[in-house]
Amino acid sequence: MQTRTNTFIAITSLFIALGCNQHKESVEPKNGGATEKTIEPTNKVVLSSDIVWQKLNPARGDQSPQAGTIWGNRNGKVATGFLAKFTDGFSSPPHIHNVTYRAVVLKGTIHNDDPKAEHMWMTPGSFWTQPQGEAHITSAKGDENIAYVEIDHGPYLVKPTDKAFDNGERPINIDASNVVWLNYEKSEWLAKDSKAEISFLWKSHTDDALQGVFVKLPKRFNGKLHSTGNIFHAVVVQGGLDYTLPQTNEIKALDIGSYFTSSDRALHSIANTSDKETILYIRTNGSLNIDNK
Incomplete structure (x- = not known):
């Protein structure tokens, strides 16, 4: 029989350890990170309707x-x-x-x-x-x-x-x-006092940098997600968000199943304008930094 839900409890401590040590190489916006180093935005959006x-x-x-x-x-x-x-x-x-x-x-x-x-x-x-x-x-x-x-x-x-x-x-x-969520006190991928949360789901055995995470954005969240990897795929799992394309400043409304991506370090401007939480699944080989505006 497959591993059941309660198997997750046995590996929770591993994910928490990952979460507490992941951000050492992440981009710090206040210190000139993703925002300053992104020259040609590669951001792209795919709507569920497409x-x-x-x-x-x-x-x-x-x-x-x-x-x-x-x-x-x-x-x-x-x-x-x-x-x-x-x-x-x-x-x-x-x-x-x-x-x-x-x-x-x-x-x-x-x-x-x-x-x-x-x-x-x-x-x-x-x-x-x-x-x-x-x-x-x-x-x-x-x-x-x-x-x-x-x-x-x-x-x-x-x-x-x-x-x-x-x-x-x-x-x-x-x-x-049974998903275990970490706040900014447990993961340095979240800016101080951020109300966003993160859960580390898996990490590749063949590529130490490649991993998958859930990110939970609270209601009325308005902020930035900085990514440093050349692999970055994000899918809306729950709720929705407004995504601003940096190339045109066009705002795209993303619902469940919609997607955004970038192929280099990038700045993602995201806003949850609803009264419900939004959850993203992210696959990346870099670090993240999530902060409120």
């Missing part, structure tokens, strides 16, 4: 899951992030994938586990990993069920369980209610 959906298994007709690529190419060999959409009551047959993936529930409820495991429905803001070669099923229930899926290299393929193998990885399911 995503093109394709059937993952056309043979299943209207019951087929759909995929919409946000960045990369899931049919190629590169790292990729895409949205997966499931119909209400969907349940896959047992299968494996040729690559490991990570995923975040954006809408609805999703179950992903060993074929014989009892259903554990994950709500929006939950995070799970699926190692390559391990047999599992995926189910969904709700009027609209969407997950963000991420792979480190493609192509992303589905194969039968007679091809199953153990690559040494172990899956993790973390329900949204």
